Amino acid sequence: MTPDHDSNASVPASALRFARKPRRQGFIAELMRHKGGAFGLLIVGFFVLLAVFGRAVVPYDPNANEYASLLTGPSMRHLFGTDELGRDTLSRVIDGASIAVAVAFLSVAIAMALGVLIGIIAGYFGGLVDTVLNRSQDVLFAFPTLLLAIIIVAVLGPGLFNATLAIAIVYTPRFARIARASALSVKTSEYLDAARLAGVSTPVILLRHMLPNVLPPVVVLAALSMSTAQLAYASLSFLGLGVSPPLADWGSMLSKARDFMTVAPWLVIWPTVALVALMLAFNILGDAIRDVLDPRHGGGAARPDTAL
Numbered sequence: 001m002t003p004d005h006d007s008n009a010s011v012p013a014s015a016l017r018f019a020r021k022p023r024r025q026g027f028i029a030e031l032m033r034h035k036g037g038a039f040g041l042l043i044v045g046f047f048v049l050l051a052v053f054g055r056a057v058v059p060y061d062p063n064a065n066e067y068a069s070l071l072t073g074p075s076m077r078h079l080f081g082t083d084e085l086g087r088d089t090l091s092r093v094i095d096g097a098s099i100a101v102a103v104a105f106l107s108v109a110i111a112m113a114l115g116v117l118i119g120i121i122a123g124y125f126g127g128l129v130d131t132v133l134n135r136s137q138d139v140l141f142a143f144p145t146l147l148l149a150i151i152i153v154a155v156l157g158p159g160l161f162n163a164t165l166a167i168a169i170v171y172t173p174r175f176a177r178i179a180r181a182s183a184l185s186v187k188t189s190e191y192l193d194a195a196r197l198a199g200v201s202t203p204v205i206l207l208r209h210m211l212p213n214v215l216p217p218v219v220v221l222a223a224l225s226m227s228t229a230q231l232a233y234a235s236l237s238f239l240g241l242g243v244s245p246p247l248a249d250w251g252s253m254l255s256k257a258r259d260f261m262t263v264a265p266w267l268v269i270w271p272t273v274a275l276v277a278l279m280l281a282f283n284i285l286g287d288a289i290r291d292v293l294d295p296r297h298g299g300g301a302a303r304p305d306t307a308l
Helices: 027-033 035-057 089-125 127-141 145-156 160-186 190-197 202-238 250-260 266-293
Strands: none
Touching (some): 027 035, 027 266, 035 089, 089 127, 089 160, 089 202, 127 160, 145 202, 160 202, 190 202, 202 266
C-alpha cells in the first residue's frame, strides 16, 4: 500500500454496507434470535463469568506449588493435571480467563475510541487535516501487527497494561479507516447541511449527527477484532512481554509448556483449547452482529425490517 493510496482493504468490506431502516425490536433480542449470535454470546458470557468469578470457583490456588504432584496427568484430584511446579492446570486456565477477557475488551475499546475520533475528524474536515491523519495511519499500517506491538512493548517495557496499550495502538488504524469511510459517506448529507445552516457547533455535529452513522460498522469490526487482539496478546505473553510470573495467562502457560510437550501434553492442550474457544466465540459473535446490522450480507437470521 503506497502512502497516497486510500484503501479500505484492511477492514471487512461488508462492514461498510448497512441498511438504514428503523429497528422494530431491540438489537440484543435480534442477536439472540440469530443462531451464531446466541452461541457467541453464550461462550463469551461464559468466559466473562470466569473472568469475574473465577477466583471463587477454582479448586486450588492458581499460584500454589505442590511439589508432591509435579507433572501429574489429569485425574479426579487434578482434572487438567499439574505443571512443572505442581500447580493445578485447571485453576490456572480459569484464572487466565480474567486476563484474556480484560485484554480483549480493553485494548479494542481504546483502539475503537481513538480510531473513531481520528476517522470522524479526518472525514469531516478533509483537506490537510485528512491528509495528515490518514498518512499517520499509513505509517502504522506499514508494520506487521505483531512486530509493531513488540516494538511498542520494548519501548514501554513488558507488562500487562503496556501490552494492552501496544495492541490498542496497533489496532487504532483499522478503526480510523472504517470510521473515516463512514464519515465521508454522510459528510455531504442534507441533514448535516441543515445542521450547519442552523448554526450547530462542529463538536455537536460530530457527536450527535455523525457518530451514530459511524458506530454500526465500527461495532462489527470491534467484535471481530477482539479475537485477534487476544491472539496478539497471547503471542506477546508467549515471548515474555505480558504479565509477570507467577500470574497465569494462556500465552505464558504455553511458553512454559514447550519444554514438557512430550511428557506432559496437557500443559499445551488446555490453554490452547481455552484460547481457541474464546477466539472462535468472538469471531462467530462478530459475524452474527454483521448479519443483524446488515441482513443483505446473507446467512443471518435477522429480517430486513430489523436492520438499522
